Amino acid sequence: MSNDHKADNDIHELLKSDANKGFSLIVGRYSTRLYWHIRRLVILHEDADDALQNTFMNAWRNIGNFRKESSIYTWLYTIATNEALIIINKRSKYSGTSLDDLAGYFANSKEGSMWFDGDEAQEIFQNAILQLPEKQRIVFNLKYFDEMTYEDMSKVLKTSVGALKASYHYAVKKIENIIMNS
Amino acid sequence: MMKKFDKIQEKNPFKVPENYFDEVSRKIISATSGYIPEIKKESVYRRLKSYLAVAASIAGFVLISYITVKLFVPDKKINNLSDIDLIEVSDSWINDIDILTLEENAASLILFEQMPEVDKTDIIEYLLLENIDINDIYEQL
Numbered sequence: 001m002s003n004d005h006k007a008d009n010d011i012h013e014l015l016k017s018d019a020n021k022g023f024s025l026i027v028g029r030y031s032t033r034l035y036w037h038i039r040r041l042v043i044l045h046e047d048a049d050d051a052l053q054n055t056f057m058n059a060w061r062n063i064g065n066f067r068k069e070s071s072i073y074t075w076l077y078t079i080a081t082n083e084a085l086i087i088i089n090k091r092s093k094y095s096g097t098s099l100d101d102l103a104g105y106f107a108n109s110k111e112g113s114m115w116f117d118g119d120e121a122q123e124i125f126q127n128a129i130l131q132l133p134e135k136q137r138i139v140f141n142l143k144y145f146d147e148m149t150y151e152d153m154s155k156v157l158k159t160s161v162g163a164l165k166a167s168y169h170y171a172v173k174k175i176e177n178i179i180m181n182s
Numbered sequence: 183m184m185k186k187f188d189k190i191q192e193k194n195p196f197k198v199p200e201n202y203f204d205e206v207s208r209k210i211i212s213a214t215s216g217y218i219p220e221i222k223k224e225s226v227y228r229r230l231k232s233y234l235a236v237a238a239s240i241a242g243f244v245l246i247s248y249i250t251v252k253l254f255v256p257d258k259k260i261n262n263l264s265d266i267d268l269i270e271v272s273d274s275w276i277n278d279i280d281i282l283t284l285e286e287n288a289a290s291l292i293l294f295e296q297m298p299e300v301d302k303t304d305i306i307e308y309l310l311l312e313n314i315d316i317n318d319i320y321e322q323l
Contacts, residue, residue: 024211031207039196049202053210060214122195 008072015063023060026072031056033146034080040141041084043130047091051083058083074155077148081138081156088134128178132171139164140171234308241305 011029015022034055039048058079066075129137138157142148150161157164 020215023214027207027210031210032203035198035203035206036194036196039198045196045198049206052206053213056210057213119195126195 011072015066019063023063026059026076027056030073030076034076037077037141037146038080038084040129040145041081041138042087042091047087048084051080051087054083054086055080071152071155074152077142077146077152077156085134124179124182125175128175128182131178132174136167136171136174139167140175143168238308238312 011022011025014025031052035048035052038051038055039045042048042051055076059076066072129140132140135157139153142153142156143150148156150164153159153164154161159167
């Protein structure tokens with residue numbers, strides 16, 4: 001059992017006796033890390049802010065159905081990933097701005113640079129990640145940035161551990177190639 | 183190569199507004215305080231569903247057996263069973279059965295008889311839950 005699961009045991013107990021207090025603890029423990037998970041997927045701060053608030057509202061509405069045998073950690077990551085994907089789909093459907101365009105937006109616009117403070121190497125690295133297919137990008141981010149175990153990731157993405165390992169391997173190879181060729 | 187990645191990622195390149203995390207946490211907590219979402223309890227039907235399924239399959243099996251016997255065994259043959267001479271039977275094989283075995287079997291029969299009878303309306307109610315047509319139910323009863 002990872003530390004995240006152990007730490008959530010106290011929340012399980014608190015949720016039973018005082019749901020509001022238990023949920024406050026969840027928000028305190030997870031808001032920052034979920035924000036960064038979402039932000040790395042949606043890129044723009046405003047989108048990440050919307051998706052984060054939607055994630056917690058969704059979690060709160062469904063807190064009654066949450067079962068003790070499930071893990072709060074993987075449950076929240078599942079909701080957050082879904083909310084991020086909803087925002088990404090909305091963006092490409094209604095505004096016609098895909099994530100590929102966003103890479104240019106960061107590099108070239110004044111507004112974009114307001115929220116991006118990286119050097120050239122970081123810009124190349126972020127652009128390389130943005131070029132990955134959606135699922136591979138999520139797997140890469142969860143493994144590389146969130147250091148999530150494949151077992152937990154398997155619960156979040158409802159995919160087998162073997163498929164996730166392969167996905168991560170291909171993602172790393174692709175990023176290496178993009179960086180080498182840039 | 184991963185080491186090279188690590189060097190790139192030493193600093194988070196994305197920025198957030200000042201005090202964002204405090205503010206967003208406050209906003210979420212205030213939006214969720216004051217009401218508690220309904221905690222759904224498992225319904226009686228849901229809890230008993232597996233038992234009801236077993237009961238229904240047994241009932242179905244009994245019904246099919248009954249219909250099969252009625253359809254394929256001629257009435258004459260069934261009626262003839264009562265004509266068999268009791269003495270004839272007892273003379274043939276029943277004498278060989280251990281009396282203790284008979285007692286054991288009888289005990290289980292008594293237990294079976296003590297089971298409460300299921301009310302007809304309960305059966306109808308259950309079958310309606312299973313979306314079985316009311317006309318079919320009455321036909322079978």
